[in-house]
Amino acid sequence: MAAKKGFRIKSLLPPLIVIGALGWLSTLEVELPDVFVQEQIIELRDRFYDVVVPNEQVVWAVGKSGKIVRSDDRGETFYVQSTPTEAHLQSIAAWDDQHAVVIGNDGLTLNTVDGGVTWEPVDAPLGEVAKKMFRTEIGPNGRVWATAEFGSILYSDDRGLSWTRVGGDQDVAWNDVGFAKPDQVCVDEEIEQPSCSDDENGAGCAGDEVEQRSCSDGPVDRVCVVGEFGQLGCSDDQGETWLAKETPLDSSLMGIAFSDDLNGLAVGLDGHVLQTADAGETWDTVNSPTGKHLFGLDWVDGVWVIVGEKG
Template identity: 40%
Template sequence: MARTFRPMGGLFHPGRAPVAGQSRKAALPDTLSVLDPKHVRNRTETGRDRRRIGCVWCGARASSFCRWGPASRRGTVKDWHTNCCRSNVLLKEPRRGAGLRPRRPKRIQLYETDIDQSRTGMPPQRRVAVMKRLGRFLLSSLPWFMIASLLTAAFYLEPAAVEEAVQPAAVSHNDRFYDVAYANPGEIWLAGNMGKIVNSDDQGETWREQTTPVVSNLQSIDGWDHDMLVAVGDGGVVLRTEDGGTTWTQVEAPVSDIADKLIRVRVMEDGSAWITGEFGAVLVSRDRGRTWTDATTEEQDVTWHDVAGDGEFLCLVGEYGRIKVSRDGGDTWTEVESPVGSTLNAVAFRDADHGVAVGLQGSVLVTADGGTTWDPLTPIVEEHLYGVIWHDGQWLVAGDKGIVASAGADARDWETRRVSARDYGWHTGIAAVGDRWFLTGHSNGFYGNGEWRRVDSKKRETDS
């Protein structure tokens, strides 16, 4: 005969306890319906809320919900109780579909355990699922871990100091040097943009940059010997050194408040030095560049581009073809008639009487009486000419678009050519170094025997 059970708090408990001397398992009824198909069908269709189910004997709850409510009282309670007390039971929801009768739910063992939970374990299926979820979590976290590592390195790690920094070349293709000084045999100095001065003591094979206190463009440089040199430039800058350029010191110079660009500096045989520049600037130093005084009688709206002489005799050339001569060391100046009206950029003398001046549009003037009179020559080229020197029995001239020219002592017959078929840059400075010429300007290098070699490149080019 079947016993009667009543639900208590969503759990099934037997109606009465076993009698004395009888085990709990023996006191269980023989049948108890775990699931009523009709009840399942009705509750499934109405969508009743899920309720907890549990063991009808010990009251242990299953590990999930049953959406069709409590079971009926037909079935085998012993089997139910035995399985329940061995393990928790999950009643799997039956499949539903049009015209299909719900199936009897299956008991799925989630994990083995005793009622007193004295031992625990995990079935292989659940272990695999957990490992998969852990793997997915680690893979999804990897990008964030990398980002966190990079941020940590950026904020908390300090870069290590490099013991040997890469030093840029002393002379590069971007440098613009406006003048060159060959004050001592074998030694060359270049002065140019951003206050840069470089020096070579091995005929230009290697170069060293020297430290200067200014960033103004340096227009000219000249010196008496290996140690004593002077450089001038924009903004009225005058620099001097007494140790071959190891240290350069800026000295004061009386320049105009209106225009203060200093263009050329020349040292003389008597130890004096002369500077020419904008707004009629003519400065002189008689103590090897330590102090400077104004050698002009009045300010003039004219730029003097160059000065030449031996200290006692001096000759100035500048804008509009103007020429001035002094024969008493600059105490008095006489302006002489010029046969040209274009600017004269440079002048040089091979002795007290013979000199050459060059300027814009290929102008060349020649004097044989110490600058008292000047004879114009037919322009040797159409390009502007910027520099002229006398060396080893010939005149050397440098100009625009890579033009160089040379002539004999009388300066009547000129031979012109380009330093390279591919070099059309301008050159403002020229110096004789051995049997070659050194040119500065848009490009810097040696020219000799029909070959042009830039100092910022090992490549050699020919003038053909």
């Protein structure tokens, strides 16, 4: 934490004496004591929206007006890192204590390769109006994902140096992203199959549509997103296509996470909690001890940790 040198002179003398004394002091070299003033790192008006802990020592937090703070001693002390923006920063994800990415308002993303000594801005490929981004997470394969307004979902394969937009232009804000790994994925498809019969004019064939099920040979890396109006969607091809999954809610879902390949939770407004045991294919309600809004969750040391409104 940087310390600033400085001093303060407090005068109790009448103004005329002070004026005369200033003229006299101008001819002298006066040695004044050094007074160290510690910079205030975190103020009451600060708001932090996300935190990431890449290892046992380092903690990063991001928030209002482009502020990023970092701790190298497990949160005992923090220092401010310089950023090139005053936009609100909504979320941060880190591969290690040197490489991280931040997303925020106005379609802004930041990335660092030196532990936050420098943060480089990169504009996300979003529309001209809906440019607010909400959550970023790193998938099992190292690809980083980000969710945003108007159905936008983005990913980066170069740690935030460039972004690709997937998903449609739905009038929905996707609030969070999570990762599952179903043992097998099966898809029902309608295909045209010849159907032949004999009649008085001879043999003839007509095309019939039949339903055929195709299944993957093994586990699939699944990406799931949650958003407004109880909407939940998953992709089994890394964002090329998305399938809506039915939920029993019509209020917004704010967070999603998985404890293993198959089991996960989604949380949202009014204290709603959903659970899945099949990698997000189906979702059921869970009795919740609160009616307050729930905003996020994580699986920590074998326990679900859920955070929400008013503590």
